[in-house]
Amino acid sequence: MSKQTSLLGFLKRKEPESATTSMAEENIPEPSTTMQEQNISGTREIENEDFIFSLERDPGLRAPMWHYPVEKRDEIRRAYLKLKLYQPLLRRFPYSGPEGHRRSFQASWYKKFPDWLEYSLSKDAVFCFLCYLFADKPNPHTNTFTMMGFSNWKRVNEGTNCPFVTHVRGPSSTHINALRSKIDLLNDRGHIRYAFVSQEEAQIRRNRLRLEATIDVVRLLTLQACPLRGHNESDNSANQGNFLEFRKAFGRYNDDVSKAIEHPSYNAKYIAPSIQKQILDIISSKVRNYIREEIGESKFCIIVDEARDEAKRE
Template identity: 55%
Template structure:
C-alpha cells in the first residue's frame, strides 16, 4: 500500500548532505574568504529556507521607504506575488546602490589584508552593488529576477567578500558570475531588468487599444488636476472638503478650483464633462499620489543642486495638530553659482525625541538620497538637551561620525533666551509684562470695545491732522490695533508695547467709558478700572518707555541675526555694538 503524501511533503526537496559553496565555471569557490559570512545572522532568508512556510505578508509595503542597503533589504521572494513587480520597478527607479567611501574596511588574513575598491563600480557599473553595513557586494539584476534556487545566492542573499578572487585574470569571480554563455543566469536577469520598465507602458496600450483622442482627453484631465494641486499646495490650502458629493454646494478647494479652471478653456471643460467614472483623476488616492510625485521631484532637484558638495543640516521638531511628533529637515549648501541656499528637504515622523532616534531617522533620509554623512559641515539646532548635549546629544552623535560637522546654536534664539532670563530676574519688568497682557485682554475681549477704540483713534487722527500735528501721505497714519505678546518670539513684546503707546490716549478713553457705563457688569467695570489705574501709573509708563528703548536695540540685533546670509565675524560685531548701546543707555541715558 502506497503511503499518501501531503502537499507540503511533495514540494519539499532533499537537502544535500554536504553544504557546498556555489562555484563558477572553473569550479572555483566564488565566496572563499578566510572570514566566512555568517548566514544565521543575516536578516535575509533564501527562498529554500521558507519553501514549506507561508510567504511573509507585506500588503502594506511603503514603496517610498524601501531599504537601499543590499545587505539589509529583504529578498524579493519574501514579498507577495502581486507586489513583486511593483517592488522591482521601485528598486529600478532608485537605481544601483554604489556608495563611494573614502576608505573601505579591510578583511582577510592578517598578513595580507584586502578591501573593496571603488574602481570596480566603473568596471561593472550595470550590476555591482556594495553594502556598507556588511562589507559585501551583490548583483542588482540577479537580486530582482534570479530564481530563488539558483546557484548564485552568494550575489543575491549572502553577499560576496573574497576580494582576492576579483583581480585574478580570467578566473575573476565577477566575470565568472556574469558567465560566458548567452543564456547564463546573470544575463537572463539583466534582460528581465531591462524589459520590465517598458512593460508597464506597453501592456495597457495593447490591451485597451485607446485611440489618440481618448489619450489626449485623459492627459488633459490629469494636467488640470496636477495644476490645481500645485496651486493649492503652493498657497498652503487644504485640498478636500467636508462634503464632496455631487449634490454638495461646496465640494472642497480641489474640485471647486478645478471647475473654475475649466471655465477658461473649452477643451478642459469638455474633458472634465466627458470623463468616464474610472478616469476622473479626482479621488483622494490620486491627489496623494500626485503630491508624492511632486515632492519626490522637488527632492531630486535639491539633490542635484547639492551634487557632491558639502552641506549643513538644520533640524527642529514639534507636534502637529494630530499630536504626532514631526521633525523638519532643512539643508543649507552652496550651489554651483556660489550662492548660499537653504532648502526644506523633508518632514519626518519620529516615535520619540531621543537623540539616537533623531539621528537614526535622519541617516535613513540622507542615505535614501545618497547624501554622505561625511560631507556634513555644520549642524543647526535649538538649545534643548537632546540636541546640544555634549556627550549624548544629537550634535555629539554626528560629531563622532564626522568631526567637521560643527554645531551652532541659533544666534537669534540665544538672544531671545538671554532677554527672557534677564527680564525674569527683574521683578518690576516681569510685573509690567503681566500687566500689559491684562490691559490688552480687557480692551480686546469685546468687539464693541474694539470698534469704539478704532472710532476714538480715528477722531484723534482727524483732529491732529486738522491742527497740523500730523502729516498726511500715502501709507501714513494707518489704523492699528493692539498686539498680543507671544512667549516663543520675544520681538512680539516690543511690537505689543509700541501698539499700546501708539493708541495710549484712545485706550484710556475707552476704559474711562467702560468704568462709567452702567450697562456693563460689575466685573467688567472692575477690570476696566484696574487696567486704567495701571496705565496711568508712573511705573507702568516709565517701564514701557524704558523697554521700548532697550528692546528697540535688541530687536535690531535680532532681525540682523535672522538674515539668510550671515557670518560669525559680522554677528560678533553686531553683538558688540548692541552691548555698547545698552551700556551707553545705562551710563548716560
C-alpha cells in the first residue's frame, strides 16, 4: 500500500510578499524548485496560519488543482483568491523569438485583462488564474493557459483573434464557467455549511422559546400556589393538568410558541417532572438570595401553612 500523501506534499513554504500584484524590479531569478520536487509527499500537516504562505505563487510551478485532495480544493482556492493574481513587474521582461523579430511580455497587458492574466517568471509565459483554480481535470481546450503557458507574443496584437480575447469568448466557454464557479465559491451565504448553521440557529431559538414557556408556566403556577401535575397527563387525556394545559394555552396566542411546543427537537420537550423540579429549585434559590440581600445578617424564619388530605396526612 502506498504511503498516504498529505497536503504539504503539494506546497512549498514561501515568505510573505510585500505586495500581491508586484515584485521588486530585478532580473529574472532561476527557479529553485521543480514540479517534481513540489509533489514529494510530506508528513506534517499545514497549520492554518502558515497555510497561505505555503502556496506556490509562480503559475508555472504550481501543481495542477486535480492533484490536490478533493476535500482540500475549495480551501486552496480561497487561499489563492485571497493572495490575488501573480503579476510581477520587471524592469525588463526577457525577449524570445527569431532574430530581428524578438518580442517580450508587456506589463500593460495586466490592465487589459486584470481579472485573470498571470505571468510566470520561470517559464516566461502567461496563465489564466481562474481556469487554473477551477480545473478539476486535464482539459485540452485550456491546457495552454493552465499547464503549458502561452508565450507566442506575436499573436497578442491580432485584434479579435488575440488568444487572450478568444480564451474568454463565449457565454459557455471554460473560462466563463470558471468565473461563475469563483462567484459561487465566494458566495458564502449559498454554501451548504451556512445552511446547516442557519438551521442550527433556528433550532436554538425554538429550544429557548420552548424552555421560556415552561419557566413562565412553572413560575405562574407556583405564584398562585397551584399544583403542576395532573391526574392523567397522557396525550389522550381530556385534562392533562395545570402545567400542560396552561402551556398549551400560551401557544394559542403566539404562533412561534405554538410551533416550538408542538414540534420539539428530538426529546427536548422540557416538560418532565425532573425539569419542573429543577426550575422550582432555581426559583427558590433566587428568592432566598434576594431575602439575604435585603435583610443582610439578620435572622428570619418562614411560616408555611399546612394542608391535610382525606387520610389526614400533612
